[in-house]
Amino acid sequence: MTTPDAWRILHTARLNKGTAFTEAERERLGITGLLPDGVEGLDTQLLRMRAHLDAKPTALEKYIYLSELQDRNEHLFYSLLRSDLPAYMPLVYTPTVGEACQRFGHIMRRPKGLYISMRRKGRVAEILRNWPERDVRFIVVTDGERLLGLGDLGVCGMGIPVGKLALYTACAGVPPEACLPVVLDVGTNNESFLADPLYPGARHLRVAGDEYFDFVDEFVEAVQEVFPRACIQFEDFTNKTAIPLLERYRDRVCCFNDDIQGTASVAVAGLFGAARMMGSAMRDHRYLFFGAGSAAVGIADLICMQLMREGLPEGDARARCWFMNSKGLITSASPGLADYQQRYAHPFAGGSAATLIEAVRAVRPSVLIGVSTVAKAFNEEVIGEMASLNQRPVIFPYSNPTSRSECTAEEAIQWSGGRAIFASGSPFPPLHHQGRLFVPGQGNNVYIYPAVGLAVYATGARRVTDEMFLVAAEALAERVTEQDLDVGLIYPPMSGIVETSSFLAARVARLIVERGLATEPSAIDGVAHMEELIHRVQYDPHYPSMLG
Numbered sequence: 388m389t390t391p392d393a394w395r396i397l398h399t400a401r402l403n404k405g406t407a408f409t410e411a412e413r414e415r416l417g418i419t420g421l422l423p424d425g426v427e428g429l430d431t432q433l434l435r436m437r438a439h440l441d442a443k444p445t446a447l448e449k450y451i452y453l454s455e456l457q458d459r460n461e462h463l464f465y466s467l468l469r470s471d472l473p474a475y476m477p478l479v480y481t482p483t484v485g486e487a488c489q490r491f492g493h494i495m496r497r498p499k500g501l502y503i504s505m506r507r508k509g510r511v512a513e514i515l516r517n518w519p520e521r522d523v524r525f526i527v528v529t530d531g532e533r534l535l536g537l538g539d540l541g542v543c544g545m546g547i548p549v550g551k552l553a554l555y556t557a558c559a560g561v562p563p564e565a566c567l568p569v570v571l572d573v574g575t576n577n578e579s580f581l582a583d584p585l586y587p588g589a590r591h592l593r594v595a596g597d598e599y600f601d602f603v604d605e606f607v608e609a610v611q612e613v614f615p616r617a618c619i620q621f622e623d624f625t626n627k628t629a630i631p632l633l634e635r636y637r638d639r640v641c642c643f644n645d646d647i648q649g650t651a652s653v654a655v656a657g658l659f660g661a662a663r664m665m666g667s668a669m670r671d672h673r674y675l676f677f678g679a680g681s682a683a684v685g686i687a688d689l690i691c692m693q694l695m696r697e698g699l700p701e702g703d704a705r706a707r708c709w710f711m712n713s714k715g716l717i718t719s720a721s722p723g724l725a726d727y728q729q730r731y732a733h734p735f736a737g738g739s740a741a742t743l744i745e746a747v748r749a750v751r752p753s754v755l756i757g758v759s760t761v762a763k764a765f766n767e768e769v770i771g772e773m774a775s776l777n778q779r780p781v782i783f784p785y786s787n788p789t790s791r792s793e794c795t796a797e798e799a800i801q802w803s804g805g806r807a808i809f810a811s812g813s814p815f816p817p818l819h820h821q822g823r824l825f826v827p828g829q830g831n832n833v834y835i836y837p838a839v840g841l842a843v844y845a846t847g848a849r850r851v852t853d854e855m856f857l858v859a860a861e862a863l864a865e866r867v868t869e870q871d872l873d874v875g876l877i878y879p880p881m882s883g884i885v886e887t888s889s890f891l892a893a894r895v896a897r898l899i900v901e902r903g904l905a906t907e908p909s910a911i912d913g914v915a916h917m918e919e920l921i922h923r924v925q926y927d928p929h930y931p932s933m934l935g
């Protein structure tokens with residue numbers, strides 16, 4: 388007889404196998420006849436899913452389909468992603484997730500995650516307890532104020548925590564039941580959303596100042612109370628709040644900010660690769676950042692940590708990094724600098740350098756990193772100057788999306804006469820220059836945060852430190868082969884992301900144990916066999932038997 392429980396199994400994404408329930412399982416669960424007679428394997432189900440997806444005309448339609456599949460059959464969703472991550476990642480995360488967030492109120496089906504609005508102030512712990520899982524280990528939280536390069540999307544930013552957490556599971560095997568997406572709904576300043584009858588969030592302007600920070604405080608404290616083993620990942624906050632929030636909590640609770648620390652790690656991994664290509668060390672270089680926001684400061688801080696490991700005193704390490712913002716080169720004479728910019732404001736004898744070309748001539752960098760959102764800022768003159776200063780100029784236009792990139796791969800390669808070492812935030816296709824193949828690398832944070840997350844999960848880490856991101860960067864650079872370097876590629880191919888994530892996670896997990904930050908006894912006792920432990924805790928997207 389079909390019981391409500393049996394019916395629930397068919398309609399619970401985490402338990403449902405659809406047509407893959409075996410004959411014996413159907414009999415045992417009392418669901419015989421609720422499915423067509425044919426018993427199918429995962430491979431057949433995947434064929435059907437791919438056919439459905441192929442029939443969807445746009446990336447957004449495919450996103451919606453995949454989102455519904457996640458609600459219907461979780462194992463099948465992750466099996467599909469795993470079957471071709473380079474193809475499916477752009478559909479569940481960037482760039483499609485950007486459009487999905489912009490249209491979130493219109494395309495919304497079943498809700499995912501937790502929405503915690505200012506109206507619930509004083510009741511945040513109670514709202515967290517409404518989540519059905521008890522052992523939450525990862526919370527990706529946003530306030531929706533700076534969604535990718537798309538501005539304030541308010542509560543529609545939920546797509547970002549949902550997408551990021553899906554990649555934790557798909558790329559590194561963090562179990563999905565351990566993951567909780569959260570939006571802090573503090574209002575929005577997006578006027579078209581406020582006027583849209585389909586906007587699903589609180590209809591008021593953003594709350595700021597003490598009231599805002601008090602609310603985030605309540606959230607962080609409530610997480611400690613309700614999910615004491617959870618790591619909080621802050622995501623897509625503006626730099627006005629991202630940097631102070633990280634400073635406020637990083638030494639008190641298990642948390643990190645991927646826009647700052649994950650970006651830094653993937654950029655430094657690229658710099659390790661570039662240094663390997665040139666046969667140099669990172670201390671041999673001078674770094675100019677075009678853009679002086681949260682991504683820039685995160686990257687510069689991690690570079691300095693590495694330069695200090697390579698023997699430079701802190702002051703000398705900082706002196707290797709120069710920042711430029713919309714007003715020109717930042718120097719010790721620049722007025723109105725934020726605290727985090729002060730440490731990169733150096734004495735400068737040359738008066739002022741208002742434009743990028745003047746800054747390049749003044750600083751004479753060997754590495755130029757773009758984190759400005761200013762498209763085409765690395766023009767022919769700038770790249771030509773970098774190429775005349777350096778045998779192998781390192782050019783990293785990291786701004787996203789593609790339309791904001793400071794230059795394309797083709798421009799960097801062509802204008803440097805094929806000598807640039809290139810990586811970018813957005814993807815660019817392979818190209819030929821003077822008969823040689825170049826494969827541009829994409830400094831995608833997905834190389835880093837799922838792996839660090841898996842290490843935190845496996846060890847029960849009490850804190851997330853910058854050193855973990857540096858070790859992850861080093862490990863990522865080790866995955867680059869000589870063949871990759873031969874075609875100019877300084878990141879490993881995305882097709883091997885699951886193996887790469889496991890490799891990084893084992894390294895980071897070992898560091899966590901060595902630094903005394905692990906709480907999981909199996910990790911502390913099993914530090915010599917970390918690869919095995921990592922493998923053991925990883926989620927496997929195959930169906931478990933329901934006969935046990």
Ligand code: NAI
Nearest residue numbers: 626650678679680681682712713758759760786787812830
């Ligand atoms: P942000 O808003 O904190 O910083 C932007 C900086 O650019 C500010 O310092 C601003 O003064 C500067 N800027 C703006 N116009 C300028 C101009 N005309 N000349 C010189 N500087 C100018 O933003 P955030 O978070 O630092 O991100 C910057 C870019 O980096 C974004 O496009 C973001 O998508 C990208 N990014 C890429 C990542 C990746 O690919 N792995 C990860 C994180 C960020």
